[in-house]
Amino acid sequence: MTNFSRIPVILFAVAIFSGAFLLFLVQPMVAKRILPWFGGGPGVWMACLMFYQTTLFFGYLYAHGLVRFFSIKSQVWLHGLVLLVAWVVLPVLPTDRWRPSPSDDPSLAIGVLLLAHVFVPFLSLAATGPLLQAWFARGYPERSPYVLYAVSNAGSFVALFLFPMVMEPVFSLEQSGQIWSIGFGLMSILILSSGLWVLRAGLSQSDSSPSIEAGRNFELNSKSINVSLWISLSACAVVLLMAITNLLCLDVASVPFLWALPLGIYLLSFIVCFSSEKAYKRSLWILIALLGLSVQYVVSALFPEFNAFQRVHNSVLFQIFIFSLILLSLCMLLHGELYRLRPPSRSLTSFYLAVSGGGAVGGLFVGGLAAQIFNDYHEVTTGYLGSLLLLFFVFSRGKTSWLSFQRNPWRSALILGLSLIMAGYWFKESMREPEGLILKERSFFGVVRVVDWDAEGSNDKRRVIRHGTTVHGVQLLEEELQGVPTSYYGVVTGIGLAMQQRSPDVPIRMGVLGLGVGTMAAYGREADEFRFYEIDPVIIEMASQSDYFTYIDDSAAEVEIISGDARLALQEEWEANGSQEFDFLVVDAFSSDSIPVHLLTRESLELYVRHLKENGVLAFHISNRYFNLEPIVYRLSKELGLSSISVRNARAGLRRGSASWWVFLSPSEKRIRGFRVFLEGQRRRMGQGSERLSIREIPDFLAIRAPLWTDDHSSLLGILFNWN
Known part of the structure; x- marks a missing residue:
């Protein structure tokens, strides 16, 4: 027909x-x-x-x-x-x-x-x-x-x-x-x-309809080479997609919805390349790819003292832009050559089978194998190297190509040699570690580093756990300061002030969702019980070993660490043994900017409250660069009839506390009212520095306007634009 x-x-x-x-x-x-x-x-x-x-x-x-x-x-x-x-x-x-x-x-x-x-x-x-x-x-x-x-x-x-x-x-x-x-x-x-x-x-x-013509680079008599190239080109594109997504979301910036950008670029390259062969301009995308790779890896290394360029180069927005540009250009080249190698329509399903097979190989490599053989995101460099060598091979096969090996073998060999030298340099740069690195491990949840860090303008030597762009905890290295709670757990932060209000002779039972380096254990006293919940086994290993951090070992309290997702663990504990009867339950899982929404829904809050004593306190650490979570927490508190108070403090130095934002909830209105009186007294003692501590309750009408997050309905995009 x-x-x-x-x-x-x-x-x-x-x-x-x-x-x-x-x-x-x-x-x-x-x-x-x-x-x-x-x-x-x-x-x-x-x-x-x-x-x-x-x-x-x-x-x-x-x-x-x-x-x-x-x-x-x-x-x-x-x-x-x-x-x-x-x-x-x-x-x-x-x-x-x-x-x-x-x-x-x-x-x-x-x-x-x-x-x-x-x-x-x-x-x-x-x-x-x-x-x-x-x-x-x-x-x-x-x-x-x-x-x-x-x-x-x-x-x-x-x-x-x-x-x-x-x-x-x-x-x-x-x-x-x-x-x-x-x-x-x-x-x-x-x-x-x-x-x-x-x-x-x-x-x-059996219809013998004429078949549409193949792509300009398809070779009728080289079936095995064609199939190998279909698989390889597709695999390299998927490796780049997943590797750059991992790198951007975990090591460059935990920006909300950033995972969608690389996938959108990947699909866009498919749309453009497969719409028409004229839409793909090989020379243009080669130039863009080489420019992007050079700016990212060569220029920054050649001019390390050029401070203005380094500041721009190291900024989050520039890193997102340059990695997106590299991904777009390389995907355009890979998918453009894939379209040029397309077979006649009679072999259409064979072509798509090979393309999908390459995608599966790339996905299995990044999603499964890479985490087992690499301790960092070296699949990015592997993707670059594989893509460039493969593209060079494709270009050199074309009889009319500028890189044709048949036309000018010396020029092709020279370009290949220079490419290998540049690839080796990129690999060397990717293996370079920050100064002070003590330990690095990779798990399902990302790459975690323990680093000794001397901050500019500070005499305090410190050791930190970094998970991508997020600092999970800090401990001072001077022996007399190792027991000092730091960062957003410092003594002038909301949670630090709550610890100061405790009765000196009454032991407490505390639950903490998120271990970090175990800083909260510094507040433990004899007869206290501290129960940490942490999902990442690498974090548990690093925080528990006194060779790296000593908060857990030095704590006077009895400390227990529960491995696994905190909410699932709390649910299992409730079903098996009932309430944990916590005096304090600290939820600190939102500062990384990658929001675990399931810890901030109505159902999760109901579970937390079941594990509290009648006058227990639920403390949310909501410091975040992208989201204002205060209205969400207040809406949840109103929904469950809990009393609440918000506490923000300005930066007071590492020994006293970083700038942080805490919201405290309790079934006991008397408990929250007493805490407010205590906070007001602390602020009066600060004198001229009293403005550095903010205590407030959000207006009811604003809390009611905030969305009610449930396990079935929550949207980060809504609060990203409506509440910031």
């Missing part, structure tokens, strides 16, 4: 767009459901990406098998059956019975959970794109089906940003899941309608 008909073309385009839209909509939706169960860190997203890339491969493998071994009629009916099975296993959102135990391996638990709930629907959606494009190629052999791949990536691109900007603020998670299920049903109708059109058109497997 070669006559052009607008309606079937629109049908195919809408069906492919819808399938890709749902394919990418389910990813952040399911990730949001399971993030609270695994600590809320970017490692969860990396594990999900690894699973999705692998399942995408199986979806393309299934589509390739259908097209190669079955008739058109059998393809339509078999895919309809798979869609029906996928509909039966809905919804894709796992229920609470799938919550892991605190001691479960997160990577394995995430894989099992996604396999049970997402695999079949995701596989059916993944197969839709190549399958419909193969059908389209039979119906319109004179038209390129590869344009529909750009349409597919456009659907993915829209879904990526629609969820956080529209669905998350407006709908609850359960409502989003229901909408997705309805969308899946409608999309299935579109797919089956496309299949029925194919059947009505009378196309069969």
Whole structure:
């Protein structure tokens, strides 16, 4: 069938767009459901990406098998059956019975959970794109089906940003899941309608329709080389995507929603390159890639004393910009060459199978293997090196290319030599460690460093734990100062003042969500009990060893550390033994700017209160560079009928306390009122420095206007713009 008909073309385009839209909509939706169960860190997203890339491969493998071994009629009916099975296993959102135990391996638990709930629907959606494009190629052999791949990536691109900007603020998670299920049903109708059109058109497997021409670099007689390049180009692009996402979100800046930027750039390069061969300008993107890599790694090293440049170069915004530019340029080159190597449409599903296989290899490397063989994000350098060598090989094969080995072997060899020297330099730079590094380890939750640090303008030598860009705790190294609580736990901070109000002869039982270096243990007295909850085993190991930090060992209190997600552990303790009867429960998990929302919902607050004594105090540390969490906490306190007070202090030096913001809640109004009287007395004693301590209650009308976060409905984007 070669006559052009607008309606079937629109049908195919809408069906492919819808399938890709749902394919990418389910990813952040399911990730949001399971993030609270695994600590809320970017490692969860990396594990999900690894699973999705692998399942995408199986979806393309299934589509390739259908097209190669079955008739058109059998393809339509078999895919309809798979869609029906996928509909039966809905919804894709796992229920609470799938919550892991605190001691479960997160990577394995995430894989099992996604396999049970997402695999079949995701596989059916993944197969839709190549399958419909193969059908389209039979119906319109004179038209390129590869344009529909750009349409597919456009659907993915829209879904990526629609969820956080529209669905998350407006709908609850359960409502989003229901909408997705309805969308899946409608999309299935579109797919089956496309299949029925194919059947009505009378196309069969034996149709010998002319095939569209291949890409300019496709070699008919070099099948194995072509397939190897399809896999390698795709794998390098995914390695760069996941590696740069890891680096940006964990080591450059924990900026909200930053994880979406690299994925958006990756999809954009697909859309541009596969829309038309004319859209890809090789020389332009080579120039941009070399410029970006040179500015990031060469210029900064050649001019270390150029302070103005170094200040700009080291700024968070510049780092986000330059890594995004490098990712865009290299993905444009990789995907542009991939499109130039595309086969005729008769080999379309083989091409997509190889592309998805490369994506799976890249995902497994970054999401699984890299964390086992590297103690830092060296997969970024590996991605650069692999991409540049692969691109050089592709360029040198072209007979008309400036880098053609056949035209000028000496020039090609020179460029290759210079590239290897530059790559070696980049690798050397990536291995360079900061001064004072004592220990570095990598886990599922990121790279953690113990560093001795001499701050400018201070005589206090200190040791810190750094987790990416976040300092998790500080201890002074002078022997007589090692027991001094520092940073946002200092004596003039909200929690430090709360500790001063304690009765001297009455022991307390305290729970702390977030271990850091164990600074809170410095307030422990004989007969006190301190119970820390920490999800990262590397943090536990570093804070517990007196070779690194001594707060835990030197504490006069009885100290216990519970490994695993704090909320899951508290829930298990409640179900097994009832309340922990805490006098104080400190929740310090929000200063890293990567907000674990599951620790700040109505359900979590109800759990915390159950573990308090009748006059116990719940203390939230809400210091944050991007979010104002005070209205959220106050709204929760009003919802549960708790009394509350907010305490902010200015910076008072490392020995006394960093600038911090604490909110205290209690079922006992008398307890909060007494604490306020104590704080007012402390402020009067400060005299002229009294303005450095702020005590307040937020107006009721403002608290009521704040959104009520629940396990089913919360949106960081809303408070990012509405409350700052």
